[in-house]
Amino acid sequence: MTDETTQLYEGTTIIESEGRRIVLVGTAHVSQASVQQVRQLAEAEQPDCMCIEIDESRYRSLTDTEAWKKLDIYDVIRQGKGFLLLGNLALASFQRRIGKELGVKPGAEMVEAVGIAQEKNIPVVLCDREIQITLKRAWASGGLWSKSKMMAALLGSMFGGESISEADIESLKETDALSAMMEELSDYLPGAKRVLIDERDRYLGEKIHEAQGSTILAVVGAGHVPGIIRTMNELQAGPLDPPLAELDQIPPRGFVARLLPWLIPVAVASLFAAGFLRSGWDLTRDMFLLWVLVNGSLSAIGSILALAHPLTVLASFVAAPITSMNPTVGVGFVTGLLEAVFRKPRVRDFENLQTDITSFRGFFRNRITRVLLVFTFSTIGSSIGTFIGIPYLTSLL
Numbered sequence: 516m517t518d519e520t521t522q523l524y525e526g527t528t529i530i531e532s533e534g535r536r537i538v539l540v541g542t543a544h545v546s547q548a549s550v551q552q553v554r555q556l557a558e559a560e561q562p563d564c565m566c567i568e569i570d571e572s573r574y575r576s577l578t579d580t581e582a583w584k585k586l587d588i589y590d591v592i593r594q595g596k597g598f599l600l601l602g603n604l605a606l607a608s609f610q611r612r613i614g615k616e617l618g619v620k621p622g623a624e625m626v627e628a629v630g631i632a633q634e635k636n637i638p639v640v641l642c643d644r645e646i647q648i649t650l651k652r653a654w655a656s657g658g659l660w661s662k663s664k665m666m667a668a669l670l671g672s673m674f675g676g677e678s679i680s681e682a683d684i685e686s687l688k689e690t691d692a693l694s695a696m697m698e699e700l701s702d703y704l705p706g707a708k709r710v711l712i713d714e715r716d717r718y719l720g721e722k723i724h725e726a727q728g729s730t731i732l733a734v735v736g737a738g739h740v741p742g743i744i745r746t747m748n749e750l751q752a753g754p755l756d757p758p759l760a761e762l763d764q765i766p767p768r769g770f771v772a773r774l775l776p777w778l779i780p781v782a783v784a785s786l787f788a789a790g791f792l793r794s795g796w797d798l799t800r801d802m803f804l805l806w807v808l809v810n811g812s813l814s815a816i817g818s819i820l821a822l823a824h825p826l827t828v829l830a831s832f833v834a835a836p837i838t839s840m841n842p843t844v845g846v847g848f849v850t851g852l853l854e855a856v857f858r859k860p861r862v863r864d865f866e867n868l869q870t871d872i873t874s875f876r877g878f879f880r881n882r883i884t885r886v887l888l889v890f891t892f893s894t895i896g897s898s899i900g901t902f903i904g905i906p907y908l909t910s911l912l
Contacts, residue, residue, distance in 0.1 A: 523555050526737065528744060532751070536730045537723065538562070539744070541737030542624045549624040553734055557631045563728025565632045568719055568735035569625045570643045578626060586868075588860055588886055592851035597890035602650050604872050604884065628734045642722030642733075644715060644762065651765045652714070656706030714762050716742025721759050724750050776842035779901060783840060786908045793912060802908050809907060810836040810900035814846050817896030821888040822879050823850065824857040835897040846897045851890035858882050 530537040538560055542549035557565070591600050632639045720743040723733045735743060749755055783806065790798040814835030818828045827850050834849040860882040864871075871877030871884065878884045 523552065523559060526552075527556070528740060530744070530747060534729060536560075537733060537747075538731070539723075539733045539735065539740060541740040542734060543737060547623075550627050553624045553628050554631060556732060557628070557635070557637075560730055560732055561635075562637060562730045562732035564638045564640060564726045564731045565628055566640045566642045566719075566723045566726050566731060566733040566735075567625050567628050568643050568733075568739065569622065569641050570645045571641055572646055573622070573643075574625070574629065574641060578629075586865065586883065588855050588883055589852065592848060592855065592886070592890060595845075595848070597847055597851055597887050598654070599647065599650055601884075601887045601891055602654075603646065604887070624734060628732075638727070640722060640726050642719055642726075644718045648763060648765065649710060649715065652762075653707045653710040655766050655768070656710050712738070713742065715739065717746050717755070718759065718762055719743050720746025721750065721755070723747070779905075780840040780842065782905060783908065786905070786912070789912055790908075798911065802911055805907055805911070806904050807836045809904040810839055810897055813900035813903070814850075814893045814897040817892035817894070818850055818889055821885065821892040823854055823885075823889045823893070826857055827854045827889060831893045831896075835893070835900060839897055839901050845894055847890040847894035850893040851886055854886045854889040855882075858885070860886070 526541050528539040528541075530539065538556060540552065540556055542553065591597060629639055631637070716739050719733075719735055719739055723731065723743065724747055726733075733743075746755070787799055787802055790802045811832035815828050815832040818831040823831070830853050831846055831850045835846040838844050838846040838849065864882045867877075868881060868883055871881040878888065
């Protein structure tokens, strides 16, 4: 095998079983070398089918430059999808920031693979799970502490300013480096690691296994290669459990998680009642003012940190103590909608969204992302206020 051929197949795994040849190429999603390798392998292998680690939603966002212009931020807030969209943008922000430094569009090798398949009339399987399902399952995978760490990691990835070289990107394709990273994620966020890595390894492996053709070229992130190989080996013994369809479902919230939003208003109302029975209206008034001050102030501080409109800040102070007592409406619903009204997103905000999310300043400058930050920070502030306020109320009795 020549040096050129060796380099071409570097980072690939070839699986030959039951008369089929599966060429599994592990890529770095912001690597120009990965883009070139995908085209070269497609020319060399002439596959009957190409499997690509991307879902329909992400493919549309990568190829449809007008997609963000169709975003209705009001619907996002009304449907309670603010956290979900912010998570999506945070992931995009991290990859785009690195891709900007290297002059490569994130996911360029995936788009290249689809383009090659279209040129050559090769069937394509978009074999990753829908990003919305993955994010929802990741969020549901842990308790309050895990969600807090996930949120911290999310905000850190959005606002981190570290730079990375092309050599660093290529080194991420090395198995040992990736194993260390996966172990770190497993220790820090075991539930999220299971959803983001393990479940997707299983999902990708089964989709590639089901693909039709004698020669299949599978283009996936290098971090998923070991898990995909393990899944395909296990499939040789028969169907896996649980069925793949279960990984496409959002797990229902547990009993405590469903009950908690109702327990909080009951607990606060009970404390007010206890205060009235013990010392009459004077103590009840003091407790009420304390509840408003703590809950409202922290929510307002969250809005201020997000550089919200002054009227939005005022609304967060007034609304937080009330919405904390209402399990069906959160303060983020109020502040997000008001911020979108007071500072209505402009055409240029939609046009510049994908650029603005690559910088700290851009996140606050763009009115779309600012609405999401107001939604998030005011909600976090109110949540902290609720868990601080209840013990304070108790101490007054």
